[in-house]
Amino acid sequence: MNLTIDIKEDGKKYTVQLRGEIDVYTAPTLKEKLIPLTERAGNNIKIDLEEISYLDSTGLGAFIHAYKSSKQHNSDIEIIHVKDRVFRLFQVTGLNDIMEVVPK
Numbered sequence: 001m002n003l004t005i006d007i008k009e010d011g012k013k014y015t016v017q018l019r020g021e022i023d024v025y026t027a028p029t030l031k032e033k034l035i036p037l038t039e040r041a042g043n044n045i046k047i048d049l050e051e052i053s054y055l056d057s058t059g060l061g062a063f064i065h066a067y068k069s070s071k072q073h074n075s076d077i078e079i080i081h082v083k084d085r086v087f088r089l090f091q092v093t094g095l096n097d098i099m100e101v102v103p104k
Contacts, residue, residue: 002026005033013044019051022059031062038066043075050081050104055089067099078102 003026004019014037022030037045047063049055063079070077078100082090087103090096 003030005030007033007037012040012042014046016045016047017051018047018049021054022052022062023054023056024058027056027058027062030059031065034062034066035069038069038075038077039073041074043070045070045075045077047077047079048081049079049083049086052083052086055086060089060093060095063099064095076100 002020003022006017006019008015008017016034016037018030020026034045034047037043045066047066063077067077069075079090080102081104082101083104087096087101090099090101095101
């Protein structure tokens with residue numbers, strides 16, 4: 001399965017709607033689209049995972065990279081609408097204690 005990435009912009013507010021699977025094959029594309037948004041100070045980025053059916057460690061790595069970049073460039077990231085199965089990955093790794101991850 002592929003990953004679809006739709007980005008909506010409203011000033012410095014971005015909503016990144018993801019659909020499909022985030023894995024070793026799709027994570028590089030996600031990083032390519034996500035990182036530039038984090039590199040502008042004051043940007044507020046919401047990443048909507050409501051339609052994500054699968055997330056592996058490579059996908060988590062993409063979110064970690066984006067989180068670090070956002071902190072370095074004074075922007076904010078929030079991961080929203082995370083299904084239980086995917087949210088458990090954030091819990092097991094402890095990332096939900098570091099990043100703002102909101103379950104569905």
